[in-house]
Amino acid sequence: MLNDYLLTVISNIGMISMIAISAYLILITGEISFGQQAYFGISAYAGSIATTLWGWPFWMALIFGSFLAGVAGGLISALTVRINGIYYSIATLAFAEMVRLSLLKFSYQFEIDGEWIGPNGSEGFGEIRWIFENDISILEYTLLIYLVLFLLIAFIYLIEHSKLGMIFRMLGQDPLLASVQGVKIIRYKVLAASLAGFAAGLGGMLYAHSFTYIEPQIFNVMLGVHSLAYGLIGGLGTVLGPIIGVVLDIGFLESIRGIQGYRMIVFGGLMAVMLIFMPRGILDEKRVHRFKKFWEGKTHV
């Protein structure tokens, strides 16, 4: 049987995979965002307010939180679309810090059964009790997380194998060359950022309901840096790449108790080695292409 610790690790992998996919979507369009944790946080707060304070159904709150994160992602992208490289990265980091610091001042509480409930600045937001009120077990919630993750992966897979996915990669490889093919750069960059915000939002809302407590400090820059690193380690050739990165970090490094104190050192070292020897990760475009060719060859026999 799966014990609670193992289930927590597995559910963590599922939720963090969503923000890793979010950072991956920005990476394949050629930019590096240090701010995806902002959308994770926005949805965590918005979705939790919707279920806990407004009594919304879980699925509606999940869509609401993620939608809000997607709109924020699109908005920030529209404002920063004319800058790129390190300037874009700094702008995303600044926005994420702005969100985190705003949450430290954000208070929105209702009195429920004689108790004040809701986000209250640095004290955070506790009593997100949807799991308990609906008698959901850890296993059931883990399955729910993986259902959402599966739907997200399927959606991104469809995008990657469509015209849109090709445009995202064109933008990532050479925006000028893409523009002379007639691609509307701004439109597709904003669309990618909105999708990325939505993906991070899904993870954030699920995270808040899994841990039943959130505080602004959770959504700090380290979450953004990790989500970025997952794609760079796992690979930028397929949506499965960032998930491999998450599994390696959370499933392997975090779970081996013997290296607990050294996890960040090992992770940093792994990151450095990957950037030197496999700059676009384990499942980079070349390997994915070779695998596809091999697979097609096999199926044609």
Added chain:
Amino acid sequence: MLEVSQLNVQYGEVRVLENLNLTVDKGNIVAITGTNGSGKTSVLNAIAGIHPPSSGSIIFSNEKIHGLPTHQIVGKGLVLVPEGRQLFPTLTVQENLMAGLHSKGGLLLKNKLPQDLLKRFPIIKNRLNTSGASLSGGQAQLIALARGLISKPKLLLLDEPTLGLAPIAVKEFFDLILKLREEGQTILMVEQNLKQTLEIADYGYVLESGKLVMQGSGNALLKNSGLVENYLGFKNT
């Protein structure tokens, strides 16, 4: 077909093109030549909307196009094959070619490539699933030209298309350009192989420090000893 009048382009404080006038007639090959830094690429970038002009007008097929964003200009049938940016490296040859159909709304991954294109560029057929990064410079340039032609543009802008190619590949490239002209394709090209370019060009413009210093038919420019010695750096024999 294309009329550029009093075109001025600035990069910050630096003026790179000054009061440039240029015309391209339908079915012609027009060449822009000049020394390094004379502003040749800036002319194409201004026409394609990559770097909008600070003043002047650009009329294409009786429509003003200056100030329009690049994607709208592409939609009007004016396609640029930029210098040194041949293919998207991780996309396959097929995907690279399909990218050229984006402006026609035809960027569908399962689309079949036009037969006439496959005939004209036999290199494509066996390399459809090869990634752009694994092609040689000459092959990549041919694919880039094929992508430029796939949407059947009214005007094709070529920026240094033979840069870095071996002499035999350069000859093949110019033969192809001549064939395209025979079929009625209009071409405006910036090229460093000046002698070969002027030999095939119907008309040529010579730039120096952003200013037009000479113009005339390709043959006339080749016979102009001043141009040959001062700008092209070789003696006409």
